[in-house]
Amino acid sequence: MRTRSVLIVLFDGVQSLDVTGPLEVLAGANTWQAAHGGAPAFEIATASLGGGAVRSSSNLCVLPDRDLRAATGLDMVLVPGGEGTRPADPALVAWLRERGGQAGQLVSVCTGAFLLAEAGLLSGKRVTTHWAYCQSLAHRFPDLDVETEPIFVRDGHVVTSAGVTAGIDLALALVEDQLGREAALAVARRLVVFLRRPGNQAQFSAQLSTQVAQREPVGEVQQWIVEHPEADLSVEALSQRARLSPRQFARVFAAEVGMNPGRYVDRVRLEAARRLLEDSRDSVETIARQCGYGTPEAMRRAFLRALDVGPAEYRRRFHPGFSRSDKEHHADRDPVV
Structure with missing residues (x-):
C-alpha cells in the first residue's frame, strides 16, 4: 500500500472542526497502521497562501506546515469550509484552479464546495454542502447538480460533504477506501463516533x-x-x-x-x-x-x-x-x- 499525500487548505475564517475532524480521522488511521506494523496510510500537511498563520471563524489561531505555493504532487487536496469561503479569496481560488485540479482527489467539507466551484473544479458534478447553503450553491453555480440531503457525495475523483461533523464521516469513508472497514471502525471507536453513517444518509x-x-x-x-x-x-x-x-x-x-x-x-x-x-x-x-x-x-x-x-x-x-x-x-x- 502506497502512502497518500493529503494537503489540507487553510485560510482566514476557516471552520476549525472542518480541519481537525478529518485530520484526526486520517491521523488515527496512521496510528492504527503503526499498531499493525504497517507504513502510514496518509502523509498529512496543512498549508496556507504564504505559509502564515490563519485565524479560524471561532478565533482559533492555526499555524500551517507550509506555503500552498510550495505544494506539489498531491494525492488529495482537502478544502474545508467556514466564513472565509464567503466571499472567496481570489488568490486562493486561483491556486485551486491551477494546482487543485492536478490532485488525484478533491475533497471539500461544508462550504469548501464554494471554493472548488469558484475555481471551476466542480462543473457538471453531483455535489453537496451544508444544508443551509445548498440553495445558494445551486443558484450561484447552475451547472452543478446539488444534492440537499446526503452527508457526502462522491462523483469521480471529487468528494463533497455536508456541514462540520459530516467531514468526519467522509474521512472515515476515505480510511475505509484505503485500509478497509476494520480500520475505519477502529478509528471511529477511538474517536467515540458510535457509528459511521453512509454517505447518502440524510443530514x-x-x-x-x-x-x-x-x-x-x-x-x-x-x-x-x-x-x-x-x-x-x-x-x-x-x-x-x-x-x-x-x-x-x-x-x-x-x-x-x-x-x-x-x-x-x-x-x-x-x-x-x-x-x-x-x-x-x-x-x-x-x-x-x-x-x-x-x-x-x-x-x-x-x-x-x-x-x-x-x-x-x-x-x-x-x-x-x-x-x-x-x-x-x-x-x-x-x-x-
Missing part, C-alpha cells in the same frame, strides 16, 4: 429537517407520529386525530411542517427503523412491525429507495458486533417473481 433527522407546526392540533399530531410509527398514519386517520377534514389536514400540515404528511411519515418510520437496527437485536421482521412497515419486504423497499442498502446490510455495517443471520440475509435480497 437531518425527520424532526430536525422539518418545521415544528405552530397550530396546536397539527403540532400534536406531528409529535404523535414520532411517538407511534407503528400506528395507522394515513391522512384519514391523522386528520381525525387533528379534528380536521382529510383535505384541510393535508393542506395545513404541508404549510406548517414544510412537507406533506405521507413524506413526513416515511421519514419518521425510516429513522425509527434505522435507530432500532443500530441499537437493538430485534429481528428485521419485528422492527418492520414496530415501525409501521408491516412486512420486512416493505421495509426493505423503503431502505433501498432512501439509502441504497437493505435493512440487514445496514445493520451489518452499523451495529457493532452484530452477526447477520441467514433469515436477515434473505430479507435484503430481491423477492423472487
Whole structure:
C-alpha cells in the first residue's frame, strides 16, 4: 500500500472542526497502521497562501506546515469550509484552479464546495454542502447538480460533504477506501463516533429537517407520529386525530411542517427503523412491525429507495458486533417473481 499525500487548505475564517475532524480521522488511521506494523496510510500537511498563520471563524489561531505555493504532487487536496469561503479569496481560488485540479482527489467539507466551484473544479458534478447553503450553491453555480440531503457525495475523483461533523464521516469513508472497514471502525471507536453513517444518509433527522407546526392540533399530531410509527398514519386517520377534514389536514400540515404528511411519515418510520437496527437485536421482521412497515419486504423497499442498502446490510455495517443471520440475509435480497 502506497502512502497518500493529503494537503489540507487553510485560510482566514476557516471552520476549525472542518480541519481537525478529518485530520484526526486520517491521523488515527496512521496510528492504527503503526499498531499493525504497517507504513502510514496518509502523509498529512496543512498549508496556507504564504505559509502564515490563519485565524479560524471561532478565533482559533492555526499555524500551517507550509506555503500552498510550495505544494506539489498531491494525492488529495482537502478544502474545508467556514466564513472565509464567503466571499472567496481570489488568490486562493486561483491556486485551486491551477494546482487543485492536478490532485488525484478533491475533497471539500461544508462550504469548501464554494471554493472548488469558484475555481471551476466542480462543473457538471453531483455535489453537496451544508444544508443551509445548498440553495445558494445551486443558484450561484447552475451547472452543478446539488444534492440537499446526503452527508457526502462522491462523483469521480471529487468528494463533497455536508456541514462540520459530516467531514468526519467522509474521512472515515476515505480510511475505509484505503485500509478497509476494520480500520475505519477502529478509528471511529477511538474517536467515540458510535457509528459511521453512509454517505447518502440524510443530514437531518425527520424532526430536525422539518418545521415544528405552530397550530396546536397539527403540532400534536406531528409529535404523535414520532411517538407511534407503528400506528395507522394515513391522512384519514391523522386528520381525525387533528379534528380536521382529510383535505384541510393535508393542506395545513404541508404549510406548517414544510412537507406533506405521507413524506413526513416515511421519514419518521425510516429513522425509527434505522435507530432500532443500530441499537437493538430485534429481528428485521419485528422492527418492520414496530415501525409501521408491516412486512420486512416493505421495509426493505423503503431502505433501498432512501439509502441504497437493505435493512440487514445496514445493520451489518452499523451495529457493532452484530452477526447477520441467514433469515436477515434473505430479507435484503430481491423477492423472487
